[in-house]
Amino acid sequence: MTIPAERLGQIAHRFAELEARLASGTLEGAEFVAASRDYSELEPVARAAETVQTMRAELAELESLNDGDPEMKALAEEEITRLRSELPSAERALSIAMLPRDSADARPAMLEIRAGTGGDEAALFAADLYRMYERYAAEQGWRVEPVSMNASDIGGFKEIVANIAGNGVFAKLKFESGVHRVQRVPVTESGGRIHTSAATVAVLPEPDEVDVQLDPNDIKTDIYRASGAGGQHVNTTDSAVRLTHLPTGLVVIQQDQRSQHKNKDKAMQVLRTRLYDLKRAEAHGAEAEARKAMVGSGDRSERIRTYNFPQGRVTDHRIGLTLHKLDEVLAGPGLGELIDALTTEDEAKRLAALGE
Numbered sequence: 001m002t003i004p005a006e007r008l009g010q011i012a013h014r015f016a017e018l019e020a021r022l023a024s025g026t027l028e029g030a031e032f033v034a035a036s037r038d039y040s041e042l043e044p045v046a047r048a049a050e051t052v053q054t055m056r057a058e059l060a061e062l063e064s065l066n067d068g069d070p071e072m073k074a075l076a077e078e079e080i081t082r083l084r085s086e087l088p089s090a091e092r093a094l095s096i097a098m099l100p101r102d103s104a105d106a107r108p109a110m111l112e113i114r115a116g117t118g119g120d121e122a123a124l125f126a127a128d129l130y131r132m133y134e135r136y137a138a139e140q141g142w143r144v145e146p147v148s149m150n151a152s153d154i155g156g157f158k159e160i161v162a163n164i165a166g167n168g169v170f171a172k173l174k175f176e177s178g179v180h181r182v183q184r185v186p187v188t189e190s191g192g193r194i195h196t197s198a199a200t201v202a203v204l205p206e207p208d209e210v211d212v213q214l215d216p217n218d219i220k221t222d223i224y225r226a227s228g229a230g231g232q233h234v235n236t237t238d239s240a241v242r243l244t245h246l247p248t249g250l251v252v253i254q255q256d257q258r259s260q261h262k263n264k265d266k267a268m269q270v271l272r273t274r275l276y277d278l279k280r281a282e283a284h285g286a287e288a289e290a291r292k293a294m295v296g297s298g299d300r301s302e303r304i305r306t307y308n309f310p311q312g313r314v315t316d317h318r319i320g321l322t323l324h325k326l327d328e329v330l331a332g333p334g335l336g337e338l339i340d341a342l343t344t345e346d347e348a349k350r351l352a353a354l355g356e
Helices: 005-024 029-064 070-098 119-140 169-176 260-283 285-290 326-331 333-355
Strands: 109-115 143-151 157-165 178-184 195-205 219-224 240-245 250-254 303-308 313-316 321-323
Touching: 005 029, 029 070, 070 333, 109 119, 109 169, 109 260, 119 143, 119 157, 119 169, 119 178, 119 195, 119 326, 119 333, 143 250, 143 260, 157 169, 169 195, 169 333, 195 260, 219 260, 240 260, 250 260, 303 326, 313 326, 313 333, 321 326, 321 333, 326 333
Parallel strands: 178 303
Antiparallel strands: 109 157, 109 195, 143 157, 178 195, 219 240, 240 250, 303 313, 313 321
16 A cells, blocks of 8 residues: 555654654653653654655656666666565555554553363363463563462363563454364373363453543452462451452452452452453444454454364464464464464455555
8 A cells, every 4th residue: 555645744744743842841741641652653653654755765866867877877777676676565564554553552461361171181271371471471571470360180270360561462462362272182181082172361451540440339349268279378367359340240259369458459450451341342343343354353252273282283263374383382482473473464454454
């Protein structure tokens, strides 16, 4: 898609204006924060636009040359050929940079993994997925903090919830929501037969407090004794917290901490995140339908990926991509390859939609 020269000029003017405002030293507080956010969002667009402008100007200048020197003419033609071959890529990069961004892309996220069909094997697979995301997060320089977990008897997770904080967490992980399937011989299987199990992954952007206003009258709070794994304090103090959001019926249970107050704080954090996800789903319903395209809806009922251990391969069903590097995916780097492919496919679909 070719961006008109007038639009490139507008981008450059707006970026220069923001630079001047930030350099003036007159902005304070919320005004400074807003201008800084606008600057950081516009900067990649402005840099891409500057590259396209420079290449177009060089190409126009070379094409207008009327030099009689054969050697200079040959050099000019060589440079013209190079610019003509590279300009489409630069214009595509600009078009991608100009695509509307999900307002939640830069936010931290809440990762929820739950064992599905498959009993103990599904719980072990849920733990494998959690470690995969931990390793990928470490590569990205993100911080992972478990919020709650329900461990199985043999070292897996029936459920685990964690916060992931860092730059662009939701943008990278948002396509991970869905049903992940594993095919392997379970450690609990003596006959050596391949079993299929599943785990559900949900990635939710974390809201700011201003995004979700919670009315205390809308929340029913129950305090009770914790149960299950958790140490000596279990069943000795009323520290577990269950929050019920009456308007939506959402229920959050938190019992990992010894302190009732800490459990309530974490439960409120989870509740706020889930309410924000509901709010986003309602606001972007039509857009979400349009963006199902190849990367899918992200619906937790949708099978998105299969991890086949006997064949050492991982297949993402939404884009038909198979990588024969299961170990690398579970270790982190291979997961990055899948995420990049999903992001590229999403960008291609949105670019095509703009051109329709």
